[in-house]
Amino acid sequence: MPRKPELGNVQVYPNRPLTERDTTGYVLQFYCPIRGKRIRRSCGTRDRREARSVMRECSRRLLDGSYVRSGGAITALDEQSRPTVADAAISSGPNCETDEKSWEWCYQKYRHFRTSRTKKDTFKHSRSRLGIAERIFQGYFDDRGGNGKLLVKDVMTLEMVEYLQERLLAGDECRYDSRSPNTVNSMTASVMAFVRFYAKREWIDRVPDVERLSVDDVMKGRPITGEEFDRMLAVTHKVVGKDETAAWQFALRVVWFSGFRVGDLMDFHWEDERHIRPVWPKQSGVFPTITVPSSQKNGKVQEIPMLPELDEFLSQVPEGQRTGWIVDPSPLHCQVKGVAVWFQPCRDDLRAWAKRYSNLEIAAACGVTETTVRNWLKRMKIRRSREFKVSTGSIPAEAIAEARSRSERGTGSVVTPRSQRLTKDRVGRIIALIGEEAGVVVRTEDERTSTRVKDASAHDIRRGCAQRLINAGVSAETLKVVMRHADFATTEKYYGATRSAQAAASEVRQKMTAEAPTDALVGRLVGRKEKAPELNAEELLKLKALLERL
Template sequence: MDDTIKVYVIDKGRASLYMLFRDPTTGKETARSTGTKSKKEALKAAGEWEAELRSGKYKPKSRVTWAEFRQRYEDEVVSGLADKTAIKIDGVLNSLESLISPARLVDVTADKLSAWQQKLRDAGKAEATIKGHLAHLAAALAWAVEIGLLTAIPKIRMPQRVKGGKVMKGRPITAEEFDRLIDAVPKSSKVKPDHVEGWRFLLRGLWWSGLRLGEAMQLSWDTPGMMVDLTGKRPMLRILAGSEKGHKDRLLPLAPEFGEMLLAVPESERTGFVFNPLGRLKKRPRADSASHTICDIGEKAGIKVDETEKGVKFASAHDCRRAFGLRWAARVMPAVLQQLMRHENIETTLRFYVGNDAEGMADVLYAAVPKSPPKVDSSVDSSRIEESAVDVTC
């Protein structure tokens, strides 16, 4: 217990009294509002802060180690977040430690963060992934500033999509390519002959539902979390907070084709997980392992969705989701598509799926025009035709 630490109550002439802490090492002062004008309540707040500082939570900002910061952040913040979010944050902090090795919290500078971004790119991370890493780290550093472990957040330059660059890392696959994907399942070395239908059922589910692979692998008939709801007029998707990106309890519509696919499953089989593909060890794989298997199937089908200097990218589970989004973008309004895709912000829906299918739109336009152009009566005065055309345009 450090009895050199003192907290004083002061009056700044404002609505509330303040409490003042003077760093015994540097002499720097830190003041906080007590939130009250009552001297008694202010002294109580000051006493609590002093006790907290004396218990060991106080350390000069320049001396706070990275390990100490991380431990407190995990204990006081991350422990209260959804499991998936906690896992992501753990991965981000592990990455930072392994690539720039900060000994102290103040070592996380703008220069070091810029170097970290470049190392992530060199490792093949997508710009969207790097941006997500930086967002999680920025939140952690903001918390450090809020509780006094850090003076200010270092400047973080978020990656910007290169002008003219691709919006998607892959692309929506076509119906013909999806058929090839289904046919190629037995060709994958990762799928045993007696497991083929389980993987085909998963692929059809991804194609008709638009679910992310992780969501599909969580989807259950009877366990709360991400669950099929057949109690109403039509099949619905019931999601509890923490089970997917939105972090909200939601009841959402399912695409009719996916609803029909689910209703075709015999009632006696509607228990446990909806999708049960098996890996080579006859165990239900994790989502990342299932992703590798589907990518292998895409490669066996010869479906190339992107080519860069780093190599060829073959069809993946997410390319089925992209195809779903593109199909429904031509059928429904953006607000409905947002619900189907379960995007938190409609800007995401608009950016990725609305207006990106020029060929499909051209087909719609040409389909709306009669096959044979209408005949023009040559006896009609041409000046009247021009006048009529102007009137229509207006």
């Protein structure tokens, strides 16, 4: 389990000026020694300067012990309204009946249940979304004078879940000012799965009947064209550097020729059967394919056809180089720039400081955050024998100067990658940067649907591959197999409309350009362009006699 945060490290959220949608105002997040966990407390103000003042006072009270003695008061003015330490200890005791139904207790049960039944990445997203929901619920009750305890029966109601939807849509706990309705529905679904877990065990009376937000059933982006893809290839060197350009252009072309997701791209191997790999048959009349293990997204063992473009592209790789990962773009090297002066001490200095000083003091000496110091200790596998619950004092200036002279990294140094292989998330972000540099916009801003401007990403290149297959006349059933959609409805929803429109346009053009007359009315009253039949001699005489009578 991760180590508890250092005492006195207080953060204020959101770290920006408030907007009209931020109805809860500024809140503090810090480690509470009374409850033994990280909590959130309202600052009681919408002024950013006052919130920072409350943050500094709260940090000072945590370090000098006033916070504990007052029962959890973050300021001197708040001290009179807080319960005593004894009352707080009684209300948070492990034998308390309501503690068995607290959010934290139920979450631990749910985490244990889901960890053994779902994939690691699947529960990783659910865990993050539940954490966001917990912070929003906790802020709601803290703003209304709650006792700090978040109970399941209080938050799993229709009113509270609808409040959660509103705050998620307004951008709470988000780096943007708002969220799209699609994102809110996805996050709410994770919370409702958590609620159904409660209901099955009769921890709540019933599951709230929550309505989904109305959304536009469209793609988040769009298929990019061949010209836009060429623009991305042309600007790749501006994002990754000249030395890594070839490897990244190779990765982009594989996505363009195969329609892979980013996860599939980074799991593409030449010969290992545990990963996605190409198969070239030796017998004639059999086409090359791609085998997909069950560890992928849909959890099935699959074999899909290899597109001719990908076959031709991979065939250009010499046979002697067909080992290991097919796509292995190089990590980026960059130079650290900025106004702040910081440094990373060497391993020996960091180990010596960790024995005497808290992470908060080490962070102040190095000019970084406390989170950065925790990451250093974790990466260097430095563990303390005890945690610091009181202030340890500042590190002397002479010791800081000596450590700076022996530092491994600092302001202006070149950052080297920690690992030789990038993660799929990192690859996806770099491809998105290439799309932004190329100026390929796949979605414009729309205030009506709360959508932001989106530049081309790896998935838009995948959509471009699917669009080329549709233009070539590939059926929707075959497209489902190539794109590896778990449900045909997904293929029909995103690409069926395009095929239906093309089929309708083809039929209309065939009918409208046919030689059959189209300007005649029913009954041949007017507009009929037909050649008049010739009359014989007897009919001509009758017609002449009729005209003479007139």
